[in-house]
Amino acid sequence: MKPARFAYHAPASVDEAIALLARYGGEAKLLAGGQSLVPLLNFRLSRPAALVDLNRIAALAYIREDTGHVRLGAMTRQRAIEFSPVVRRRLPLLAEATTLVGHLPIRTRGTIGGSLAHADPAAEYPTALIALGGQVIVRGPRGERTLAAGELFQGYLTTTLAADELLVEVRLPAMPDGAGFAFEEFTRRHGDFAIVGIAAIVVGRGGGHCASARLVTAGAGPMPVRLRAAEEILEREGLSDAAVEAAAHRAAELVDPPSDIHASAAYRRNLTRVLTARALRRAITHLDHLNTPNTLSPAPGERAG
Numbered sequence: 001m002k003p004a005r006f007a008y009h010a011p012a013s014v015d016e017a018i019a020l021l022a023r024y025g026g027e028a029k030l031l032a033g034g035q036s037l038v039p040l041l042n043f044r045l046s047r048p049a050a051l052v053d054l055n056r057i058a059a060l061a062y063i064r065e066d067t068g069h070v071r072l073g074a075m076t077r078q079r080a081i082e083f084s085p086v087v088r089r090r091l092p093l094l095a096e097a098t099t100l101v102g103h104l105p106i107r108t109r110g111t112i113g114g115s116l117a118h119a120d121p122a123a124e125y126p127t128a129l130i131a132l133g134g135q136v137i138v139r140g141p142r143g144e145r146t147l148a149a150g151e152l153f154q155g156y157l158t159t160t161l162a163a164d165e166l167l168v169e170v171r172l173p174a175m176p177d178g179a180g181f182a183f184e185e186f187t188r189r190h191g192d193f194a195i196v197g198i199a200a201i202v203v204g205r206g207g208g209h210c211a212s213a214r215l216v217t218a219g220a221g222p223m224p225v226r227l228r229a230a231e232e233i234l235e236r237e238g239l240s241d242a243a244v245e246a247a248a249h250r251a252a253e254l255v256d257p258p259s260d261i262h263a264s265a266a267y268r269r270n271l272t273r274v275l276t277a278r279a280l281r282r283a284i285t286h287l288d289h290l291n292t293p294n295t296l297s298p299a300p301g302e303r304a305g
């Protein structure tokens with residue numbers, strides 16, 4: 001199928017893009033990499049009056065390292081993130097998550113801002129944003145606001161962004177030196193969206209103790225879920241095999257997954273247990289026990305399971 005008719009605009013600045021969104025009063029759509037939007041247009045599941053193409057706004061594509069943070073412009077391509085030395089060094093979980101996003105041509109066009117704004121519950125970036133305790137910067141006619149990761153996602157393919165707002169930047173605290181991490185997921189075929197995925201970050205304290213842990217789901221509900229009660233088991237009981245198993249069992253109890261043509265709720269719940277254990281074991285293997293002075297920074301507004 002072909003899309004319904006739409007007007008096309010290619011602004012050169014963020015201000016121009018915001019003015020266009022305001023002009024169409026909620027009837028325009030932003031076009032980033034087009035990897036999710038264009039199929040929706042072609043199936044006529046989305047029929048905007050206009051597309052506001054962000055691809056000419058060069059100022060929205062960057063990866064910058066600040067003290068303790070990495071800032072990524074919304075139009076940064078997934079492929080640039082995959083190969084960024086800054087991301088590999090400071091945010092290795094995000095680098096690993098990126099390799100799991102679709103296929104090479106999709107990552108070459110797809111952007112971090114587009115993926116977060118699209119809010120697919122099975123996508124890797126929303127899960128990584130919550131696991132890393134990040135924030136997004138949003139601009140619109142009423143000015144700029146900063147949203148904690150947990151304040152962005154509202155439900156299936158739904159965010160708290162207004163129709164006249166633009167996600168401009170993603171801010172992620174650098175992972176603590178020596179933290180262990182893993183992003184594990186189950187897909188039917190290489191490059192498919194995850195049926196379930198789990199992001200894990202653990203910070204050790206030596207002697208098998210856990211200073212802090214993060215566990216976040218993908219595909220196990222209408223949006224990513226932070227599994228706080230499972231994290232607490234590790235923080236209380238340490239990183240032994242028994243604690244990992246207990247945390248994985250608790251993780252499966254904390255999710256309320258859907259049944260659909262891809263998998264039943266029971267299957268997704270079981271995957272949550274299996275992948276939590278798998279992600280934790282790999283994260284613990286990579287843990288640098290000698291060099292873990294910091295804990296994960298708190299992330300206000302996160303939804304905890």
Ligand SMILES: Cc1cc2nc3c(=O)[nH]c(=O)nc-3n(C[C@H](O)[C@H](O)[C@H](O)COP(=O)(O)OP(=O)(O)OC[C@H]3O[C@@H](n4cnc5c(N)ncnc54)[C@H](O)[C@@H]3O)c2cc1C
Pocket residue numbers: 029030031032033034035036037038074075100101102103106109110111112113114115117118120122123124125161165166167168191192193194
């Ligand atoms: C075959 C296939 C397989 C895929 N597999 C995966 C996968 O395994 N994992 C995964 O995570 N993704 C996957 N994707 C999706 C891909 O990652 C998309 O790139 C991503 O979801 C959307 O990013 P985009 O830049 O293409 O955004 P677009 O498709 O251009 O836009 C998506 C939505 O976000 C809005 N938007 C875009 N930018 C902004 C902004 N800056 N501010 C506010 N709103 C904005 C748009 O208006 C639109 O509603 C797959 C896609 C395809 C076609």
